[in-house]
Amino acid sequence: MSERASRAEAEAAVRVLLSYIGEDPDREGLVDTPKRFVKAYDDWFKGYGEDPDQILATTFEEVEGYDDIVLLKDIRVESHCEHHVAPIIGTAHVAYLPDRRVVGLSKLARLVDTYGKRLQSQETLTNLIANTIDRVLKPRGVAVIIDAEHQCISTRGTRKSEISCVTRSVLGAFRDDPRYEERLARLIG
Numbered sequence: 001m002s003e004r005a006s007r008a009e010a011e012a013a014v015r016v017l018l019s020y021i022g023e024d025p026d027r028e029g030l031v032d033t034p035k036r037f038v039k040a041y042d043d044w045f046k047g048y049g050e051d052p053d054q055i056l057a058t059t060f061e062e063v064e065g066y067d068d069i070v071l072l073k074d075i076r077v078e079s080h081c082e083h084h085v086a087p088i089i090g091t092a093h094v095a096y097l098p099d100r101r102v103v104g105l106s107k108l109a110r111l112v113d114t115y116g117k118r119l120q121s122q123e124t125l126t127n128l129i130a131n132t133i134d135r136v137l138k139p140r141g142v143a144v145i146i147d148a149e150h151q152c153i154s155t156r157g158t159r160k161s162e163i164s165c166v167t168r169s170v171l172g173a174f175r176d177d178p179r180y181e182e183r184l185a186r187l188i189g
């Protein structure tokens with residue numbers, strides 16, 4: 001992997017982009033834009049500095065033997081496509097079948113955020129979330145469904161604004177026993 005660019009280099013690159021689109025990077029309104037742009041990137045891509053496994057590290061077992069589906073519905077997904085660095089905005093449903101241990105519900109949403117705040121394809125994002133839950137929690141099954149709009153399709157190129165892309169990753173019992181996925185579909189509605 002090539003060496004990581006410095007903040008100053010990143011800001012200089014934004015100046016080049018502003019010049020490329022025909023702007024004057026030195027006009028008053030744009031003087032601080034490279035700085036703001038890089039700061040915004042720090043936020044949109046903060047997932048590179050986070051450890052997904054660590055998010056799921058704290059689990060608890062005091063759930064009276066609960067072993068049915070745990071589903072977190074309608075988690076907002078915010079990501080950027082790795083081809084155009086254009087926003088991907090949508091919804092994720094994350095479900096798992098605990099094997100004694102459960103994880104804090106917010107941690108599933110945090111996991112979606114951590115992987116979302118990196119450059120992604122929707123397929124990779126879906127599999128990364130499912131595979132991490134599978135690897136760290138070792139549940140009996142995992143299902144992740146993402147429904148998202150890609151602004152590289154809706155605001156440029158083909159400009160098809162009504163299209164959304166649906167991806168799913170199902171592992172363990174959700175994959176082996178179709179009844180689990182049917183129940184999940186009913187719960188998601």
Ligand SMILES: Nc1nc2c(ncn2[C@@H]2O[C@H](COP(=O)(O)OP(=O)(O)OP(=O)(O)O)[C@@H](O)[C@H]2O)c(=O)[nH]1
Nearest residue numbers: 081082083084120121122123150152153156157158
């Ligand atoms: N499979 C997949 N494709 C994606 C995703 N996000 C964007 N793309 C597609 O990546 C492709 C890149 O195609 P290219 O032909 O290299 O790029 P392009 O000329 O900008 O393509 P157009 O968008 O068709 O104008 C496009 O078809 C995008 O729609 C994603 O998450 N998954």
Ligand SMILES: [Zn+2]
Nearest residue numbers: 081083084152
């Ligand atoms: Zn794209």
